[in-house]
Amino acid sequence: MDVAVSKAERILRWRQCALATLLCLFSLLAAAQPEPQASASLAEQRAKAVTQVVLGILSYARWPVEPAQLRLCVVGPTEYTDDLLKGATQATGRPVLVRRLLASNGTIASECDSVYVGKLGNDERTRLFSSLTGQPVLSISEGGDQCTVGSLFCLRVSDNQVSFEVNLDSVARSGVRIHPSVLQLSRRRPATP
The missing domain is CATH 1.20.5 (Single alpha-helices involved in coiled-coils or other helix-helix interfaces)
Known part of the structure; x- marks a missing residue:
């Protein structure tokens, strides 16, 4: 037992x-x-950082006819525009009207002073940039790999910072003047952690 x-x-x-x-x-x-709150706050931080960079770029741009209210159009699915879509005001006090439009909207060139471009298919992207050719519209692509395709600025978003590249050829053809300081900033390499 x-x-x-x-x-x-x-x-x-x-x-x-x-x-x-x-x-x-x-x-x-x-x-x-990862806790859902921690990843949500990281996404919010990235969105706020993108908003600051976009507003900074816009503040150093000059259009042939300066708009009283800057019209920023968001085209395509994006990751970092939540904060930007709430509306913004530049440091100079000029309001920025932000709205979403479809890439196929034929009035983008006439109704937008600047365009924030998200993920688009190659055909959509080609049509969009063809419609912007020769128009004074500043374009910012969310993906850094699109800087050779027509955007003036291409964002590079990481956990630590938001940086950008400039497509000088697109800037020269856009009709929008960009302050040389911004062009110099784009040449700086991001700090490695």
Whole structure:
């Protein structure tokens, strides 16, 4: 009878040990998952940083006829425009009217002073930039890989900062004048953490 009891005790202890091990593993996995609030606040921080960079770029741009209210159109799906879409005011006090438009909207060149371009297919992107050719419209692409395709500015968003590149050829053809300081800023390499 002692053998049966000790065998039952060993099984019970083994089960308790296995259960404790599983609980430890699950708690480690739960701790390793990012908290939804933390990732949401990181997304909000990126959106605010993008807004600051976009407003900064716009403040150093000059149009042939300066608009009293700057019209910024957001085209295509974007990741970082939540803060920008709330509306903004430049440091000079000039309001920035921000609205979403479809890439196929034929009035973008006449109704927008600047365009924030999100993810578009190649055909949509080609049509959009063809419609902007020769028009004084400043374009900013959310993806940095699009700077060779027609945008004046291309954002590079990372966890630590937002930087940008300038397509000098597109700037020269746009009719929008960009202050040389902004062009110099784009040449600076982002700091490596």
